[in-house]
Amino acid sequence: MVLKIKSDHTLSSLWPSVKFAARALGLPPRFLPSLSCGAFVLRQYNRSPSTKIGGRSYDCSSDCADLNPYFSRCNSLRVHNGCWILYEHPNYKGHQYYLRKGEYPDYQTWMGYNDSIGSPRMIPELRGCFRIRLYERGDFGGQTMDFTDDCPNVYDRFPFNGIHSSNVQDGNWIFYEEPNYKGRQYYLRPGKYKGYSDWGASSPRIGSIRRVDDI
Structure with missing residues (x-):
């Protein structure tokens, strides 16, 4: 520094x-x-x-x-x-x-x-594929969906009441509160997130997700 x-x-x-x-x-x-x-x-x-x-x-x-x-x-x-x-x-x-x-x-x-x-x-540089699994409920419960690419509107593909937990299997990701990469942002690195507070959010509302692939 x-x-x-x-x-x-x-x-x-x-x-x-x-x-x-x-x-x-x-x-x-x-x-x-x-x-x-x-x-x-x-x-x-x-x-x-x-x-x-x-x-x-x-x-x-x-x-x-x-x-x-x-x-x-x-x-x-x-x-x-x-x-x-x-x-x-x-x-x-x-x-x-x-x-x-x-x-x-x-x-x-x-x-x-x-x-x-x-x-x-x-954000550390991670080469290779990207994969994240979203869960309808906390503690990895309910319906799930896997993503391997950016998604400007999560509600179109995962029409549930928010994202309550997540498993980042590969790559670094950014969650956005609103569709089209707007609103509050949350950084997720590889790991398991049992609840939305684990990624720093105060609600399960997530409208879009993006890979960190331009390092």
Whole structure:
């Protein structure tokens, strides 16, 4: 991880000063800042995002359980590579947001409910097939259906009163509360989920599901 401070100047113009300050503090070479090692950049603006004045940024290349020591609100974001889940609160709690490689100029672009952020988690790369089994009832009861591909409207294929449990057999998946990949998001990695609270939901309502296959 690398902490970066940004102003109206580019990082390249500040780079000599950054290296000098790091060496003055007696940091060994491995702790010298890097302009390219970050995979995930969070930026906070001191004023309106449209002004792009006095921003701060934090680079993250692995899971981070608590971003609050750096900042707790984020107005724009860039993912350099990989796929991530951004959580609203520390310790991977609260609203979840699925992020792919690209730029997100404001929190609405990652379907955020607000600009509060607490912890990012990297989605591990899993090659091969995808398979998930959905259950009508909790604890793997009732009617079931297997999915191996994205589904923009679960109700068309699984017309029951919500999804109460799930078994992710292969691959990483994202559940969406509404059809067409909208609404609250939930990240599911391989494993068994006896109830909807196991994937962080407060209700069994799931309208669409998507594979994480673009890492």
